[in-house]
Amino acid sequence: MLRQKAKLISLWVYLTDVALLIGAFFLSFLLRDSYFSEPYGKLFSFDRYLWLVYVVVPLWSSLFYYIGFYESQRTKTFWREVWNLAKVSSLGTLLLMAIVFAAKADYISRLFIISFGCLSFLFIFLERLTLRTFIRAARKRGYNYRNILIVGTGRRAREVAEIIGKNKHWGLKLIGFVSDNQEIKIEKVGKVPVLGHVADLPSMLQRVVVDELIFAVSRKRLEELEEIFLLCEEQGIRTRVAVNFFPHMIAKVHLEDLHGVPLLTFTTTPHDEVLLAAKRVFDLIIASVVLLALLPLSLLIALMIKLTSAGPVLFRQTRIGLNGRQFTLYKFRSMLENAEGMRNDVEHLNEMKGPAFKILKDPRTTWVGRLLRRTSLDEFPQLYNVLRGDMSIVGPRPPLPEEVAKYERWQRRRLSMKPGLTCLWQVNGRNKITDFKKWMELDLHYIDNWSLKLDLKIFIKTIFVVLAGRGAS
Incomplete structure (x- = not known):
């Protein structure tokens, strides 16, 4: 009904x-x-x-x-x-x-x-x-209430009861607790009575008006209560489970349906498909508009690179993307043609602590490359990566395969979101942040607190950072 x-x-x-x-x-x-x-x-x-x-x-x-x-x-x-x-x-x-x-x-x-x-x-x-x-x-005025029974009397059950008590506008009326342990005799939890034991539920549901049961018991105890679930199903009573199977996990929990099979999903990454679709629309609009608007400047940059140093205009490099996928990243070449082969000669100049390799004044950089890096114009071709779907406008910077191989286990979580052109690291110091652990913490903070508002804030802040040339090498 x-x-x-x-x-x-x-x-x-x-x-x-x-x-x-x-x-x-x-x-x-x-x-x-x-x-x-x-x-x-x-x-x-x-x-x-x-x-x-x-x-x-x-x-x-x-x-x-x-x-x-x-x-x-x-x-x-x-x-x-x-x-x-x-x-x-x-x-x-x-x-x-x-x-x-x-x-x-x-x-x-x-x-x-x-x-x-x-x-x-x-x-x-x-x-x-x-x-x-x-x-x-x-x-x-006492209308439109749902009567709630909580199965369990432990800490989790008390937390649920407290939440219901603080939000009376939800229209949930806690009428009592049901003990899941016969050895412990409790008459009340706070001011709410304990109406009996789970063994009494069949008769209890006959004499008490109950709209919903909330199970706030241990995972082991939950497995023993299958008959109670079936009983509630037979009588059309809604059941809910206070999920706290792994209390130390930071992952958010949500329920999904796989063609009729319920899946309890734990994830630390955003899962709202509407918001993620809006993020993709934002990526496509920004990438398309900027690519078209700066096309004449791109041609000029390409000509300057070609006239001032030997080698291709574009620098191609394998990077690691979403969940470990490899893709080819594109940049305007800012170094000498054989820069990759000279890396061992400049390894001692690395200013980053950890797997990343960064040199503020890299001797392999051409004079045009230094100008491009200072203005971040060398990153411009990555908008093509955004259009392809390899990258996003905002997201953790894509690492090299050899860097990922040196990651600690907790650091790999930064790969759980699509890499981007700009991120919190970019707008909070960029190359001035030499502590690799701090860089990783910024990326994880971004993933854990992601929203369209945060993306827009980082994007706008990036514009000012780029114009000021702060932190660029």
Whole structure:
């Protein structure tokens, strides 16, 4: 009954979202046609734009469902929901622009599409704010609660109970604990009663209204409670497991479905496919725009390299990418043609502590190369690596195979994210950071705290660092 009611509410919210999307579409057309016709010109009749509605509704619906927008938001913060909405609105707007471009519908104003993206975000934001306010008011009056039983009385069970107690707006009402150990007699955990032992659960569920069971027991004990899971399944009672199998791990845990097989996944790298797709779109846009904009300068650099030293214009080198994949990295050649063969002669000049090899004033560098390195223009061809998908705009710098061979075990985790043109190391001192361990810690900090906001912050900071020439060799 509760599950069917939740589905009915989700359907109602979805239909409301669709109505708001269509409303935002109509209003965007009116605003563009009425208030911006003077500087930008009048739009065509509305009939020519109607086909976009048949694109917008399934596109936004797919993104909403993919991001879990119609799952229970009971235990999620409002601002988390707003952030998810912002991701859908921004990605949806970008994809809509791409569809319009692919359809060669030049008559469709970009201002119209952007205004639709903004209005759709505003309308659904206000809808969710109203919905949250109404639901919280109802829960304060004792409506829309779910009765919770916690199986276990240990530290983990107490933590779960404390979290539920601090977030009453979730609408979860803890009615009691169930002991998993008959040898320990406990009547209360805090102010909440212990209603019995797991052996009493079949009869307990007959006389007590229970919507959900949360198992907060040890991994070994969990294996012994299979009958209780089956019992709850038979009676349609939702069960949850407080996962703490490996308490010392820093990996985040999430559940995935492999064609019907549930997989408990531990990962330290970002796994939000929508955000990662947005990162890839950002990479493609920046790489394409910069490559085209600086094409004349690239030709000039190539000519200078060719006229001032023997050898090819581009320097090719094998680097290590995502999870150990090898790829060919491209740079403008900044050294003498046989620089790699001279490495043993300059090994003693290495200024880095650890596997990396860096020389601030490398004697193998040509005078054009020194100029390119100081301005970071030697890195410019790596934008081609970004377009190929070998690299990203922001990410840990790609190491050499011989450097990776010398990594300590914990340092290999920096390979778990696609390498980039710039990173925290670049904007926090670059070659002035000679401690290899500190460099690795910066990369791992980036991976553990990755967000689109952090990428944008590093990207903008890189521009200023490059213009100032700080830390460049």
